[in-house]
Amino acid sequence: MDEENHRNIARKPRNISGLSSICALLVVALGIAGCAPSSPRFGNGGKKEASGTKATNHQPRFSSKEAEEETKENDKIVDRKEVEEITSGERDFRKEKNTAIAPLDHSKMMREISKFMGVPYQHGGLSMQGIDCSGYTMIVYKNSVGKSLPRSAHDQYKFGSPVSFNDLKFGDLIFFNTTGEQASHVGIYLGDDLFAHASVSLGVTISSLQSSYYQKRYEGARRIVQ
Numbered sequence: 581m582d583e584e585n586h587r588n589i590a591r592k593p594r595n596i597s598g599l600s601s602i603c604a605l606l607v608v609a610l611g612i613a614g615c616a617p618s619s620p621r622f623g624n625g626g627k628k629e630a631s632g633t634k635a636t637n638h639q640p641r642f643s644s645k646e647a648e649e650e651t652k653e654n655d656k657i658v659d660r661k662e663v664e665e666i667t668s669g670e671r672d673f674r675k676e677k678n679t680a681i682a683p684l685d686h687s688k689m690m691r692e693i694s695k696f697m698g699v700p701y702q703h704g705g706l707s708m709q710g711i712d713c714s715g716y717t718m719i720v721y722k723n724s725v726g727k728s729l730p731r732s733a734h735d736q737y738k739f740g741s742p743v744s745f746n747d748l749k750f751g752d753l754i755f756f757n758t759t760g761e762q763a764s765h766v767g768i769y770l771g772d773d774l775f776a777h778a779s780v781s782l783g784v785t786i787s788s789l790q791s792s793y794y795q796k797r798y799e800g801a802r803r804i805v806q
Contacts, residue, residue, distance in 0.1 A: 646758050647781040649793065654781075656791035658774065663786050666770065667694035684751045684805045689724040693768060693776045696720075700783040713766050716778040717753060720768060725805055737763035740802040748801055754789075756797040763799055 665671040669690065696719075702710025706719065714733040721727045729736050737755050748754070748769045756765040758780075767777030773789040787794060 650758070650779065650781045653793035654787070654791050655793070656788040658786050658788055663697070666774070666786060667697050685724065686750060689720065689751055689768075692720040692724040693770075696778075696784040697776075698783060698785075699778070701778050701780050711778050711784065713778040716776075716784060717766050717768055721804065727804055729804070733766040734761070734763045736766055737800070737802060740804040741806065743801040743803045745798075745801070749803070751805060752801045752803050754801045755799045756794060757799050758797055765797075769801065 662671075667690075669687075696708070696711060696716060699708055700710050701712060703712050704715070705711040706715045711719070714729075714731060714736060717733075717736060718729045718731060721729050729739060733755060736753060740753070743749075743752050750769060750771050752769040754767050754769050754775055755763040756767075757763065758765040765777070767775040767787070769775045770786065774786055775789065776784070776786050778784045779787065789795065789798065
């Protein structure tokens with residue numbers, strides 16, 4: 581390189597700050613695309629469910645795996661006729677061994693429970709277009725009892741008083757570990773080992789605690805209304 585060319589190159593400004601900014605943006609973009617933390621089992625991006633979150637088409641990464649396990653291991657499915665009998669009021673659990681909690685209006689809560697039957701599961705959903713498990717229990721309790729519950733199943737597990745499995749009554753909240761995290765799923769106990777919940781694979785439905793899937797994932801229950 582001759583001396584004149586060398587002097588020309590030396591006189592050109594080096595836009596180091598501009599290059600640094602571009603590099604920084606690339607690092608951030610790459611981090612967003614593939615470096616989100618995961619939960620111990622399937623992961624939901626390490627983000628807690630926000631209160632009042634609207635339904636979206638984006639599902640947490642664990643949902644497909646959770647739905648796959650639920651479908652494969654749910655060996656005690658409540659048939660459609662029985663679901664219709666329960667939701668129509670033809671079957672009254674108060675006549676069975678598991679009676680309703682005294683202060684709780686059984687009919688009013690059952691109407692709220694039934695209202696959402698068949699609504700598809702939607703993470704963060706709080707409407708008839710889509711709803712998740714904790715959103716479902718939160719709305720049912722708010723509309724039937726006037727009781728405000730936290731938005732997430734994990735936080736709902738901290739409410740009320742613990743209830744043993746043998747003392748479950750209509751209206752108790754029951755919790756399951758379906759993702760590797762404590763109390764990641766919640767439902768409402770109906771009686772006769774049946775409960776209503778927003779299932780990842782089936783949407784809002786009635787399931788049996790005798791199912792292998794729910795038996796081995798059952799964590800406990802809480803009584804919200806004393």
